[in-house]
Amino acid sequence: MNVIVISSSPNKNGLTAACAAAAAEGVRLAGGQVEEVWLNDLKVGMCQACNNGWGTCLSYHECQVEDDFQPLHARVLAADALVLVTPVYWGGMSESAKAFTDRLRRCEGTRSSDGIKGLAGKPVIAVAAAGGSGGGMITCLLTMEQWIYHVRARVWDLIPVNRWSREYKLVAIREAARAMVREGQT
Numbered sequence: 297m298n299v300i301v302i303s304s305s306p307n308k309n310g311l312t313a314a315c316a317a318a319a320a321e322g323v324r325l326a327g328g329q330v331e332e333v334w335l336n337d338l339k340v341g342m343c344q345a346c347n348n349g350w351g352t353c354l355s356y357h358e359c360q361v362e363d364d365f366q367p368l369h370a371r372v373l374a375a376d377a378l379v380l381v382t383p384v385y386w387g388g389m390s391e392s393a394k395a396f397t398d399r400l401r402r403c404e405g406t407r408s409s410d411g412i413k414g415l416a417g418k419p420v421i422a423v424a425a426a427g428g429s430g431g432g433m434i435t436c437l438l439t440m441e442q443w444i445y446h447v448r449a450r451v452w453d454l455i456p457v458n459r460w461s462r463e464y465k466l467v468a469i470r471e472a473a474r475a476m477v478r479e480g481q482t
Contacts, residue, residue, distance in 0.1 A: 297328040297480035299473070300375040304335040304382045304393035305425075312383045312425040315457060318466040319379040319421065322473030327481070331371065335392045338364035342395045343402055353402040357414065365399050372400065373414060377476055378449070380440065381423040387432035388439055397443050404447040419452035419476050420444050423469060430458035452476045
């Protein structure tokens with residue numbers, strides 16, 4: 297099973313990075329292949345609501361805004377599963393995660409009977425990592441869960457973590473990723 301782990305924090309040594317690393321470890325322990333993506337290292341801008349509000353995303357399931365979104369979109373489609381890890385900012389996803397998921401939703405949420413599966417049925421683990429106050433994890437996960445449904449993927453797990461629960465939640469993230477890969481290999 298090929299899994300893409302996307303981390304959307306600019307801090308490569310913080311809680312979000314530790315969560316992404318735990319997920320990647322779980323994939324490897326189960327014998328899966330993992331690609332780790334640092335979303336903040338890419339140039340993925342926000343949706344421009346092109347033309348009549350849809351641009352090419354409605355008809356062709358492709359974004360017409362040229363940046364790093366297109367190759368990442370292709371890699372997400374090629375993967376068997378996705379782990380999305382975001383820090384919690386103001387009770388929601390980070391700005392980079394929001395920009396990426398908004399554009400992916402526009403491209404993938406409108407697929408119907410075009411013969412291309414897209415993200416339909418792919419398992420997703422969503423992790424909301426709240427550093428500072430530790431608040432906002434559940435509201436963040438709620439928006440992540442809605443996004444998963446909009447792109448027709450499958451919720452594998454929704455995991456809130458804060459600095460107080462870090463130690464045991466890293467184990468939970470690792471084990472969720474491991475279980476997801478094992479289930480995908482059967």
